[in-house]
Amino acid sequence: MKKLLITGFDPFGGETVNPSWEAVKRLPDTIGGYELIKLQLPTVFGRAAETLLKKAAACGPAAIISVGQAGGRKGITPEVVGINLREAGIPDNQGNQPVNVPVVPGGPAAYFATLPVRDMVAAMKEAGLPCGLSYSAGAFVCNDVLYTVLNHYQGTAVQAGFIHVPFLPEQAAEGVPSLPLEEIVRGLEAAIKAM
Secondary structure (H helix, E strand, C coil): CEEEEEEEECCCCCCCCCHHHHHHHHCCCEECCEEEEEEEECCCCCHHHHHHHHHHHHHCCCEEEEEEECCCCCCEEEECEEECCECCCCCCCCCCCCCCECCCCCCCCEEECCCCHHHHHHHHHHCCCCECCECCCCCCHHHHHHHHHHHHHCCCCCEEEEEEECCCCCCCCCCCCCCCHHHHHHHHHHHHHCC
16 A cells, blocks of 8 residues: 655644644545555744655655645645745744745745645535635745655655645634634545545
């Protein structure tokens, strides 16, 4: 059975919970033709991607999906592209707040995700979940991981990409979109089955 390395983040920005990790840890151990290897990443520039790549080197996955929180989004959004930029509106969990710094000095401006993101969205839509493609993973630690992983696996058979998920209802202030945890889990399952 092929291995899928799937990651979520620890809470950041004053939150006590991160829906990405809460959803990832509740996924079954196998989905479709994949055995899932679950890993929590620190919300820290550079360290998150290093943690992921170290685990990937040890387990040799066929595919890598990183999942992250995007407060304010209404649905589950696979990312189309990662950009070579660190630009933090808030500090990461170690107080780093880079501005206009490349993720990989001298690297290309951007990489497209190599996961079948359109098929994933179609599968989640069919499952009745709010979702859509996203063309910006931001410039915080989520994008940092996406770009670093795509750069590392460029030209290999390993598929990689990133999925953003909304706040959980208990995180969202009035009027801010959210999605129940069980729906996020269902969405990720549908997305993985589409691979």
